[in-house]
Amino acid sequence: MPVNRVSTLAQLIGAGMSATTIRRRFHRVLPGVFCQEEPAWFDRCLAVTLWRPDALLSHTSAARLYGWIGEPSGVHALVDESARLRTPEWLTVRRRRQGACDEVLGLPVTTREQTLIDCATVLGDAAAERLVDDALVHEVDENRVRALLDAEPGRRGHVRVRRLVDTAARGFASEPERVLGRELIRRHLRMQTNVRVGAFVVDFYDELANLVVEVDGYAFHSAPEVFRHDRRRQNVLVLDDLRVLRYAAFDVLKDPGAVADQIVAEVRRRRHARR
Template sequence: MLPGIYSADQPTTFARCYAVTLWQPNALLSHRTAAWLYGWMDEHSMIEATLPAASKARTPFWLRMYRRDLPASDTTEVVQLPVVARERTLIDCIAVMTPEAVARIVDERLATDIDAQVIASKIRSTPRRRGNSRASSQLRSAASGFASEPERVLDRALIACGLRIATNHWVGNYVCDFVDELARVVVEVDGREFHSAPEVFSKDRRRQNDLVLDGWLVLRFSAFDVMANPEKTARQIAGVVRRRRRARN
């Protein structure tokens, strides 16, 4: 596997991670490997790890090493393996993954266990580090408050159109997927259960009638259409919201 490290069987991803830390005691598992250990993504074919900047080591085809010096605050352990801490791992993933691939990870992490302000602080503390510009861009375009994957994707598309509106927001007695109070527009993304369960359909009709009678414009989109063309859906919503904002001012 590695100099002085052997395996009788085909090594698993976890075994390779462990082998790296035996071979290089100063190594920290990082980037997509750390993200996999945190449960953020499926395992990646390449093991990625970080060594101190002065380290020199030749690596096999399945191992990619990054050389840099990290403070103790950027290190932790996962299942007794040394790993780059969550916040720095998120920035690292943004640096090496395509924006489309990393967007879901960014949105989910900022919605659950990582503080966007901590990420911003780390970016400021290392102004010339690779990935900072892309990380800042991801922070600006991150979806928030979503309850489903179609909602997350649509929120991203709306932000790309320059429109930030409230997500999963109360309007009277109802929590609506997207709400713009100035334009009095509600946007609902209908999942499969909307079309398959009669009681869900009837409840949503009553809900929509209540909102319309209270002066709200309700726009409905299927989850299928949102996922098929989120940019088109976002442009339609943005156009309606902006026209109604102007008309109401």
Template sequence: MVTAVPPRPPDIVGIDGVAAPCGLVRSSALRLRRRHARARRRVACRRELNRSVDPDEFRDLCITHRGRHGAPAARLLLRHAALRAASEPERVLGRELSLRGCPLEANHPIGPYSGDFVDEQAQIVVEVDGREFHSDPKVFRNDRRRQNWLVREGWMVLRFAAYDVLAHPDVIADEIVTAVRRRRRSRR
């Protein structure tokens, strides 16, 4: 005689206060993992790159291992990571510019000074000014001296508030890309 074994109740897990069968959570996670795995890996790699990697060493490794598996993806991550940015608004803006195909050199030296973002071909310097750092009178005066020197040397200086960069990075990036492309064309 064969007796039917009653089905076991599924394991229940709590997710943000909502109970759900374990199998459902697992299958949803698998679908989500497949669908968003690349994006999640890119974000995690960018975070890790920003924290622990020397950009020059990483770039050299990408060049040395050009044909190896993963090298193109690593170069793409490096391009979008904005590793040399000094602050979070600069990192956000650097990524936005890179995604638009217009990566600028971050914290690049120009004569006796350096700019937050620099395009040497267009001779454009982009400055992201935060209130904490630029509220000191000495820093403020030095910024004006630097801007005057850059303008005398033929550079265009674009200044943006850190708040605006964080609130509307896409609008700011579009404005910069337009200025860079227009100036590159006029300098040919």
């Protein structure tokens, strides 16, 4: 009988192995669960589900399995509220009423919407913002996220998650644009993004102010032909009576708040003048 890389004690005994052989040849991962070699991160995820068949991989573990983040150092899992467990340092178990679940690579995981909420409660501000922005654009239904938040309004961290969803930045072509977009939304200014204005697609556009914002990354915009094209494009936009503000990506990432303050002030001034 073949033996899997990660197996339960019952499976190994069923394969004809003695307790002595198991102790000598296998690494104990969790009570009653063994691995043929020093367990990798995925081995530990599998071991959790063999140890506790009721467990759902959650938080950063589910996010990793969905392909949203890099490999975390530990494993997160949800178990039934009544469970009382002792766990190794690499495993964080949270007791919570089980909800809907999905399956990824044969492992049970929390749904995408629940995973996004859980991760946004434990990650730092910058990482949580990036995850929310990317997930809402590509994989996660915002209405389902809001429904889960509404179902448990008092749960710890849900106020923060709702704020992250409310200020989510969407439709950006680069990280500096995304960061700047969030800062503008925090200041209650939602500009159109990656929108066609005349003959060109611009990074940000406010129609009432007739104002364009461009974020230039050095690696792309320093090429001679691109540099010349940017100058020609800006001249056309200015001649069309558009106000064009240009910012280096480095400056946006260094102090996005200051850049956003300048843009908001100019948009308000232009809107007032045009009225």
